[in-house]
Amino acid sequence: MASVSFLLKEPSATKLTPIFAFLSFDGQRVKVYTGLSILPKQWLKAEQRAQERGLPDNGTLNDALKLAEEQLLDCYSQYRALGQLPSTEALRAAVQPVAAPVASTAPVAHSLWEYFDEWIALARAQQKPRSAQVYATAARHLREFSQASKYAVDFDTITPTFGDRYTTYLLHKVQLTDNTVAKQVLTLKRFLRWARDRGYTNATGFDRLSWKRQEPDIMTLTAGEVAALEQLALPAGGYLDNARQLFLLACYTGLRFSDLVSIRTEHLRGHSLRMTTQKTRETVTVPLRPEALTIVEQLLAGKVRAITNQKLNDYLKELGQLASIDAPTEIIRFRGGVRESTTVAKWERLGCHTGRRTFVTLSLERGLRPETIMKVTGHRGWKSFQRYVNVTSDAVEREFRQSWGQ
Structure with missing residues (x-):
């Protein structure tokens, strides 16, 4: 867990002295210049804030210190959610003031690539590294298409005809599935709307770009499979036991990986977590069953360790194999509307997001109302929530017997 403290450069000085922030995390302590200064006699060391009583102007200084603290913690959380640690340069950039734009008398024309x-x-800059990564991937595919096809990509040339050529390229040259193609088209349209909203273009041809997304099969664990993981004998504190605890916490709470590894002490409110999700910035309150509360307390105490998403996914496959979660499972993909399928053992498809989907499905099977579950998971609408629902054949059979008295 990360924490921020503030220290004066010269605590005994009789003139203004700079205020430094120190971010402590994962055994490191990074010094960051805040750009703020104060008379030492006005500094409250215990509170690490400026004295405001009789000095109303110091309220603005304290607001700036609070903002710097939030920026540093947010920067850490964003990098940690990706399984990385922020560099000193990234932390310093997080608190660096952004200069106000200077009004220009003549507009400067830029290319589509510069605006991208x-x-x-x-x-x-908004501390959204995952979004930046998605946008950069979309830009890379678009550049490579332009180079490979000799197509002059610009705002005015992105039309339905462009869409036909671009999606054909993504399907056959890059070998993307229908759902990934749909994501690339959606990201491109999002960028173009952003550019149009800011007056960079008046183009409208891209509004008609589309690609059909095929809803994938949702794989979840049954209650019995979750129990098999819980009961699996493992060396306490080992890498597999650590991965199991993180995954079970996802099954118990429905939290995404990025939120699991961002849990801090201030999020724990008795027997629930209250936090703002990393992906959607929704504030959610997650009730904690006893097993979940135990894991959260171990996580905050450092007994359960955050690891990268990729490592967790690798370890989960190892865990699933040890727990004999090996039911034959079909993987269905669509490419150009053509169905492709392969069958693998269920453990081969285990990933961290399986925990979130399992939470939704098992909660529904236990009788929780969809509206209640959506409140916990932060889903805003039924359409996005429905993708997480997997009604198992056992649940169908049980409900059928209950309804018809068999």
């Missing part, structure tokens, strides 16, 4: 780079940079 601006969009990506804006996402990074």
Whole structure:
């Protein structure tokens, strides 16, 4: 867990002295210049804030210190959610003031690629590394298409005809599935709307771009499979036991990986977690069953350790194999509307997001109302929530017997 403290450069000085922030995390302590200064005699060391009584102007200084603290913690959380640690440069950039734009008498024309780079940079500046990564991937595919096909990509040339050529390229040259193609088209349209909203273009041809998304099969664990993981004998504190605890916490709470590894002490409110999700910035309250509360307390105490998403996914497959979660499972993909399927053992498909889907499905099977579950998971609408629902054959059979008295 990360924490921020403030220290004066010269605590005994009789003139203004700079205020430094220190971010402590994962055994490291990074010093960051805040750009703020104060007379030492006005500094409350115990509270790490400026004295406001009789000095009303110091209220603004304290607001700036609070903002710097939030920016540093947010920067840490964003990088930690990706399984990374922020560099000193990234932390310093997080609190660096942004200069106000200077009004220009004449508009400067930029290319589509320059505006795309601006969009990506804006996402990074807003501490959204995952979004920036998605945008950068979309820009890379678009550049490679332009180079491979000799198509002059610009605002005015992105039309339905462009869409036909671009989606054909993504399907056959890049070998993407229908759902990934749909994501690329959606990201491109999002960028183009962003550019149009800011007056960078008046183009409208891209509004008609589309690609049908095929709803994938949702894989979840049954209650019996979750129990098999819970009861699996493992060396306490080992890498597999650690991965199991993180995954079970996802099954018990429905939290995404990025939120699991961002849990801090201030999020724990008795027997629930109250936190703002990393992906959607929704504030959610998650009730904690006893097993979940135990894991959260171990996580806050450092007994359960955050690891990268990729490592967790690798370890989950190892866990699933040890727990004999090996029911034959079909993987269905669509490419150009053509169905492709392969069958694998269920453990081969285990991933961290399976925990969130399992939470939704098992909660429904236990009788929780969809509206209640959506409140916990932060889903705003039924359409997005429905993708997480997997009504198992056992549940269908049980409910059928209950309804018809068999």
